[in-house]
Amino acid sequence: MAEHPVFDIVVLGGGSGGYATALRASELGMTVALIEAEKLGGTCLHWGCIPTKALLHAAELADGARESERFGVRTSFEGIDIEKVHSYKDGVIGRLYKGLQGLVKAHGITYVEGYGKLVSKDVVEVDGQPYQGRNIVLATGSYSRSLPGLEIGGRVMTSEQALSLDRVPESVIILGGGVIGSEFASVWKSFGADVQIIEALPNLVPNEDPAISKAFERAFRKRGIKFSTGVRFQGVTQDDAGVHVTLEDGKTFDAEIMLVAVGRGPRTEGLGYGEQGVTLDRGFVITDERLHTGVGSIYAVGDIVPGLQLAHRGFQQGIFVAEEIAGLKPAAIVESGIPRVTYSEPEIASVGLTEAGAKQAYGDDAVQTLEYNLGGNGKSQILGTTGFVKLVRRKDGPVVGVHMIGARVGELVAEGQLVVNWEAYPEDVASLVHAHPTQNEALGEAFLALAGKPLHAHN
Numbered sequence: 001m002a003e004h005p006v007f008d009i010v011v012l013g014g015g016s017g018g019y020a021t022a023l024r025a026s027e028l029g030m031t032v033a034l035i036e037a038e039k040l041g042g043t044c045l046h047w048g049c050i051p052t053k054a055l056l057h058a059a060e061l062a063d064g065a066r067e068s069e070r071f072g073v074r075t076s077f078e079g080i081d082i083e084k085v086h087s088y089k090d091g092v093i094g095r096l097y098k099g100l101q102g103l104v105k106a107h108g109i110t111y112v113e114g115y116g117k118l119v120s121k122d123v124v125e126v127d128g129q130p131y132q133g134r135n136i137v138l139a140t141g142s143y144s145r146s147l148p149g150l151e152i153g154g155r156v157m158t159s160e161q162a163l164s165l166d167r168v169p170e171s172v173i174i175l176g177g178g179v180i181g182s183e184f185a186s187v188w189k190s191f192g193a194d195v196q197i198i199e200a201l202p203n204l205v206p207n208e209d210p211a212i213s214k215a216f217e218r219a220f221r222k223r224g225i226k227f228s229t230g231v232r233f234q235g236v237t238q239d240d241a242g243v244h245v246t247l248e249d250g251k252t253f254d255a256e257i258m259l260v261a262v263g264r265g266p267r268t269e270g271l272g273y274g275e276q277g278v279t280l281d282r283g284f285v286i287t288d289e290r291l292h293t294g295v296g297s298i299y300a301v302g303d304i305v306p307g308l309q310l311a312h313r314g315f316q317q318g319i320f321v322a323e324e325i326a327g328l329k330p331a332a333i334v335e336s337g338i339p340r341v342t343y344s345e346p347e348i349a350s351v352g353l354t355e356a357g358a359k360q361a362y363g364d365d366a367v368q369t370l371e372y373n374l375g376g377n378g379k380s381q382i383l384g385t386t387g388f389v390k391l392v393r394r395k396d397g398p399v400v401g402v403h404m405i406g407a408r409v410g411e412l413v414a415e416g417q418l419v420v421n422w423e424a425y426p427e428d429v430a431s432l433v434h435a436h437p438t439q440n441e442a443l444g445e446a447f448l449a450l451a452g453k454p455l456h457a458h459n
């Protein structure tokens with residue numbers, strides 16, 4: 001083997017988890033090689049968080065144009081110029097991409113373009129070139145899964161193809177009513193498509209507190225987004241006219257295209273992980289709570305580690321692993337303390353335990369909940385949105401869950417996250433002043449009510 005430098009850390013995969021590891025490690029004075037096969041920034045920046053949120057913003061403007069009469073503003077919605085929508089979306093991505101490339105360069109990280117493979121416990125090989133690390137961090141992310149026998153192609157697509165579709169489809173079937181499916185449903189409905197969601201579980205956004213899922217279904221129904229829940233998909237055929245879908249109960253649906261949004265699988269196959277002794281479970285990399293794989297000095301971060309597949313979890317895990325390697329002994333990341341947002345209209349935001357989760361953890365009688373309706377919140381009335389905040393606390397103890405639904409509530413999750421992760425009591429938060437009129441106040445009011453001193457509450 002030719003002579004080559006030994007890095008403190010070799011990171012395989014330049015998405016949210018991988019590049020966060022690299023940036024933090026270099027800040028801590030370590031030498032880092034960051035290996036990326038496609039584009040620095042990974043799924044989130046190029047095919048995930050950022051493009052979908054740009055589409056959702058365009059969708060919000062379309063709704064605003066349609067509904068402006070209600071606020072006394074005369075305007076009319078004339079349609080979507082999809083080319084311009086894409087150029088706006090790509091402009092946002094392009095600026096962030098450039099910024100990220102600059103950051104990686106400024107940190108002195110050795111950026112390697114190419115497809116890497118773990119060939120020993122401390123070497124990743126790219127095109128025959130070895131990159132040796134005192135520590136290795138696996139961060140190869142995820143891909144859009146399909147169902148057995150369900151082939152992607154033509155009119156049947158995943159989020160990657162849907163994000164650059166050259167038209168607004170007249171009608172679309174979305175397989176999967178989780179976060180990604182619901183966000184696309186929201187965009188396409190606002191853009192003028194006829195939308196039908198198919199979800200095998202009993203509810204849309206099934207990971208949320210059932211009170212939130214039900215309110216979300218009501219809101220989608222009101223928007224004219226159709227959905228079928230609790231019945232499994234059986235098959236699809238496609239021809240020049242469109243896609244033809246059958247469910248196991250015999251129901252059929254036709255549409256111009258179908259989006260498959262049934263979850264994301266770990267990108268770990270053929271990368272040498274198993275051969276080096278890393279434990280894989282259905283393709284996911286198993287680690288301890290310190291994200292160590294149990295093999296050599298190999299760590300894993302991001303979507304390949306079982307749990308919430310979210311970019312900010314990847315960022316935090318990356319920072320954690322860099323600090324762990326540097327010997328800073330960071331506190332382990334608590335998975336339930338990671339905020340979750342669905343950016344559709346309406347938005348959903350939650351952090352901590354659901355009511356059922358809290359009852360399971362602490363016992364039925366040890367949990368107290370409170371719902372504060374956005375109807376009593378001035379700013380929500382001004383925006384014309386409905387929804388509520390649901391708080392879950394341990395009786396006489398801290399708040400362990402915050403759940404919200406309504407326009408723009410994603411921005412409110414910051415406070416919920418601080419309250420849950422700092423294990424605040426409602427009584428503590430109730431004495432902190434929330435600006436009026438903000439939607440944030442709804443949280444303040446909910447804490448006041450839970451502390452036994454409701455202000456603008458009707459129940």
Ligand SMILES: Cc1cc2nc3c(=O)[nH]c(=O)nc-3n(C[C@H](O)[C@H](O)[C@H](O)COP(=O)(O)OP(=O)(O)OC[C@H]3O[C@@H](n4cnc5c(N)ncnc54)[C@H](O)[C@@H]3O)c2cc1C
Pocket residue numbers: 012013014015016017018035036037038039040041042043044045047048049050052053114115116117139140141142159180267271301302303304309310311312313314343
């Ligand atoms: C449509 C959609 C919307 C989303 N919206 C949100 C959102 O709003 N908020 C949120 O928090 N999360 C969102 N996510 C999830 C988020 O994108 C992921 O959680 C995040 O990207 C995971 O980061 P990662 O680093 O684990 O993997 P990735 O971002 O997938 O990065 C992995 C990288 O590794 C590279 N790679 C893989 N194998 C190799 C190899 N052998 N050699 C070299 N490089 C390799 C890949 O090219 C990729 O760039 C969304 C995802 C999708 C699909």
